[in-house]
Amino acid sequence: MSAIFGIVRFDRGDADLRALDRMRQAMATRLPDGSEHIADGPAALGRGLMRVTREDRFDQQPVFDRTAGRLLVADLRIDNREELAAALDIAEPALVEMADSALLMRAFAAWGEACVDHVIGDFAFAIWDARTRRLTLARDPMGQRQLYYHLDADRITFATEVPALWAEGAPHALREGWAERRAYRELRSAPGETPFAGISGLSGGTVITVDRDGVVTSRRYWQPHADPAHLGKDIDYYIAAYRRVLEEAVACRVRRLDRPPGLVLSGGFDSGAIAGLAGPSLTTSGLRLVAASSVASAGAAAKGDARRWVELCARDMPHLDVGYVTGDGRDLLSGLEQAFENAVIGASAEYPITTALFESLATRGARLVMDGHGGDYTLNPRGDHMLAELAAQGRFRDVVREAVAHRRVTGDSWWRTVWNQLLRPSLPAPVRHGWERLKRGGRPPRPLALLRRERVDTLVAEGRLRKGGTPIVDPRDFSLRIVARLADQSDTPHGTLAASYGLEMTRPFHDRRVVELALAAPVIFQVREGRNRHLARRALADIYPREFLTRGRRNDRIAPDQMRMVRRDLPELLREAERLAATGAGRVFDLEGSRAIIAKLDTIPKGRRAITEQEQNAGTALRTLFAARYLEWFRRSNDPRNDD
Incomplete structure (x- = not known):
């Protein structure tokens, strides 16, 4: 680095x-x-x-x-x-x-x-x-x-x-x-x-x-594209290519190291693949893979806790040295200025946990850090809307077979399965746009951070922000759109943040060779018998713990302790939102709206949808506070006398 x-x-x-x-x-x-x-x-x-x-x-x-x-x-x-x-x-x-x-x-x-x-x-x-x-x-x-x-x-x-x-x-x-x-x-x-x-x-x-x-x-000189050498092959080819290309991408990152590499291990298919595939190279060099995992605090019940899956990886991968990070003793608002000093302004809601993970890896001797980011939109798409893909190809027997399997694996109702996986993604684009507008009541899409209402209205009036939210994207284009957007970006916020801890960050799923294979592999091969990530399960059957081969579709939480941290720090968050509202940042960001959201986070909702909605609201409120804090810090760093 x-x-x-x-x-x-x-x-x-x-x-x-x-x-x-x-x-x-x-x-x-x-x-x-x-x-x-x-x-x-x-x-x-x-x-x-x-x-x-x-x-x-x-x-x-x-x-x-x-x-x-x-x-x-x-x-x-x-x-x-x-x-x-x-x-x-x-x-x-x-x-x-x-x-x-x-x-x-x-x-x-x-x-x-x-x-x-x-x-x-x-x-x-x-x-x-x-x-x-x-x-x-x-x-x-x-x-x-x-x-x-x-x-x-x-x-x-x-x-x-x-x-x-x-x-x-x-x-x-x-x-x-x-x-x-x-x-x-x-x-x-x-x-x-x-x-x-x-x-x-x-x-x-x-x-x-x-x-x-x-x-x-x-x-x-390069833009995201499918490597022609990978086009038009059968499923056995893609299973073999998946293993070969990803294994090489991981090996290139770890086989020439003098110090143990680090891995942010979420316990999912993507970081789990990196953990397993790093084994042969590390065994040859005599190094171990230093891993850091975000899990719920001991004794705390949290949905999406990755601890079980991380422990399974540690059980079957003797080259792993796992350390756990929780929200205990971590203030949601502390340490932000360190990131600001390094021009990291895109702090996510999981910022305190992310920094703790990097700190854990750095203190245990790593200088290189990897994570599984990128798997969902390269080699391991989640397989949503696969029934619609099968129907578009006229494979109606497979539609029925996979619909039954989807219900068995996910527990979804027939209506939810048919609507979300088949009917909605099959609707013509104008109808889908209309559905999104109706569902959101004509409001703009859910924001990452809250802006003042007048700023949002200006964006809508200028035609830069369409009401009704973002319509469903054809899964065949989804990966290409995301990869192209990332390649266009000038910054790598996680890389800059990792560098402040003396770490060089690299992402195997962003490897050029991986991307070019992923964009060539037909999405139709990603789901079998109701289970997504089919290529990964087949290609890495001897790498993953056996329990991975039958695990469900849902991803674990990046920071399972986050909502517990939010409820613990609720008074401080409310005070900070009120304080920032009185500064110049309050003329840009909707701190009153953030405060209203935070005030409703002290209860534990019931039901999957309600829990998801609360987590999304918490993330929006935190990102708003972080962005407002950055604006305040930036103006003050230009002129220490400037407090608005």
Whole structure:
């Protein structure tokens, strides 16, 4: 997880190394193993090191090719080292002691910016070519490493984290409309847009060049798509490919480590798959997999508690070292400023538990952390609306068979099964839109965070927010839409938050190879005999605990202790909502509405729907408080005298 940063001037003046030092200091948590920098006339590039892989012992950045006049800094892990070495005529003995950054420099020398089409792995890099006076910046396909930049008339500054750009004069201001996009996921940002004025980020799969006059040329070298090699196969092919591709994605992340890897283990199919597939590589290296799991406090009854499933994984996976995190002793509102300092503004309702998980992994020696995020919209979709898919293909016997099996597995009524799984998703789009409008009474979709009513009305009047909520999406397009949206994003909030604990975050289900397989596999293969995640159950039958093969559809809670924490901290939450309502944040966010929601959270509802509704309301209220706290903090950080 090397932090990279740099400055390139367009006015032919020399770069200031003191400026580079200010940028370095702003990312101190990312460079526990030292930092280096090099100046070359108008360009100065720096790298802060945190050793994660064995090859990091040989890493000496910035890499300076004096013959070609090129400087490189990179935050990367290359997975196809042997393949690249063969293409670049690098002998095996030389490759053993060659850092990934040196290998990347050789690839750039051979292919120029097209090297991104040949490299597989997580990466963000910058290359300065003194002869052509061009700067090249690039980011891996799904954006697992991040890179931001600020461009003005005289220079470009770039860095792994936004605060490094602020340290060197980039505007410290929020972009107009950031709060609205924070509240409604329907309001998508443009590719590469950040919440901060004057600061852009590279989207996943993007390479840009900046010439001597500051002109930027951008190329999207990869976008989410199905790999043609995986199209049109039978179910046995996809079962085998599932195992092969995901196993390789996990192995690439753990087989070259000097320290034990970390895993946020939720006990589900996705994180459970990572836990099991990491075993062979770790057994060879003699390392264990350090896992952290969020569970309910001892003696506390909580729906969706993953403890049982985590314990089953620990029983059958001897390489696991599991630590548990609960809500005991954790304040819902404490520690937010630490995230704000690192430009993490998208704090989720589970923020206190997420930070506790990262802390647990870091204190037990991990430097790399994985999680199962992404499985639901790549290899392991939940299989909703599968009856409609079968009906669309004319497979009516299978519709009846799977409807019966669905009821047996889920306990749903016939009406609920037929309506949710068959009729509703089969309706024409205009009818589905009308149904959504009717169901929501013409209201906008459920917000992630509450905005003041007048702001919502403005969004509706401008046509940016459609009343009636979000219509049902064809499951064939669902994965592609989500993956494309994530690849467009410039930020990785969980990655930035993990970095503040000295952790490098990587997600195997966001691996390019996994995504390209997932988008090729027909969704029709995901459900069999009423059970979803059929490919996972078949492909990993020898990896999962046997109980996984017959477990139900419902996911466990990310933070099963959350509602208990909310009820415990209710007085503090109410006071905070009231306090924030009197600040400038109260003119943007609906703190009165949040307070009204919080006031109703002290009772325990009965019934699955009521419990789900209360949890959703609690999440909305917490995210509103977090966003309002961020706005208050941001304004105060600009001017300590500004308290509104």
